[in-house]
Amino acid sequence: MEFVLDTADISAIKEYDELLNLAGVTTNPTIITKSGKKPEEVIKELVDYLRLDQKLFIQSVSTDFDGIMEEARYICGLRPENTYVKIPVTREGLKAIKAAKAEGLNVLATAIYSADEAFLAALNGADYLAPYVNRMCNYGDGVGQTIDLINMLAAQGVESKVIAASFKSVEQVHELIAAGIQAVTVQPDVVKQMVDHPGTEIAVDEFTENWNKAYGRKTLR
Numbered sequence: 001m002e003f004v005l006d007t008a009d010i011s012a013i014k015e016y017d018e019l020l021n022l023a024g025v026t027t028n029p030t031i032i033t034k035s036g037k038k039p040e041e042v043i044k045e046l047v048d049y050l051r052l053d054q055k056l057f058i059q060s061v062s063t064d065f066d067g068i069m070e071e072a073r074y075i076c077g078l079r080p081e082n083t084y085v086k087i088p089v090t091r092e093g094l095k096a097i098k099a100a101k102a103e104g105l106n107v108l109a110t111a112i113y114s115a116d117e118a119f120l121a122a123l124n125g126a127d128y129l130a131p132y133v134n135r136m137c138n139y140g141d142g143v144g145q146t147i148d149l150i151n152m153l154a155a156q157g158v159e160s161k162v163i164a165a166s167f168k169s170v171e172q173v174h175e176l177i178a179a180g181i182q183a184v185t186v187q188p189d190v191v192k193q194m195v196d197h198p199g200t201e202i203a204v205d206e207f208t209e210n211w212n213k214a215y216g217r218k219t220l221r
């Protein structure tokens with residue numbers, strides 16, 4: 001199971017890369033604009049920082065077939081391996097996913113709002129499918145649709161992996177991991193909530209306090 005960080009913030013990437021086993025990083029155009037830096041600069045930071053066994057996912061910005069294909073080739077050529085173009089599942093995007101796979105590029109189908117559009121992208125060969133779990137909740141049950149998608153792929157023997165995205169709560173991540181999802185991409189604020197449970201801090205403070213009271217020190221020896 002792959003745990004991916006959904007950010008272009010290099011300091012957050014370094015922080016969680018030290019703490020966790022990160023399988024890679026996803027970005028989208030909005031995430032990159034939030035850095036306040038030029039896109040080329042952000043992309044270079046990501047390429048320079050990530051190990052080659054960590055996956056890098058960068059989204060195309062053009063919305064027409066030729067533009068998406070040109071950007072897909074550029075993105076996938078940024079590193080020798082494990083670099084994926086994220087292509088939104090519009091009509092032009094679906095066409096581009098099919099063509100990009102025919103060229104042997106690594107593709108993540110993104111901006112997915114239903115299990116059905118994800119399934120069509122899977123039939124076009126997308127390596128990963130990114131349902132926007134929280135955004136899907138505006139139209140129904142985002143978690144439920146994503147579980148349907150996992151089941152549809154398994155029932156039909158289609159090999160695309162689901163990388164659920166757009167989480168706004170730990171509960172959403174939890175439910176999909178429990179359902180057997182292959183990958184999640186989670187924003188640093190939600191990862192922080194998973195990592196920093198207040199109960200753990202309280203428990204450790206209590207151990208230290210009791211030890212200190214009994215032995216007059218805060219270390220084992």
Ligand code: E4P
Binds near residue numbers: 027110134166
């Ligand atoms: C993945 O990289 C998606 O683009 C991202 O999770 C979308 O998140 P948002 O719904 O918070 O914009």
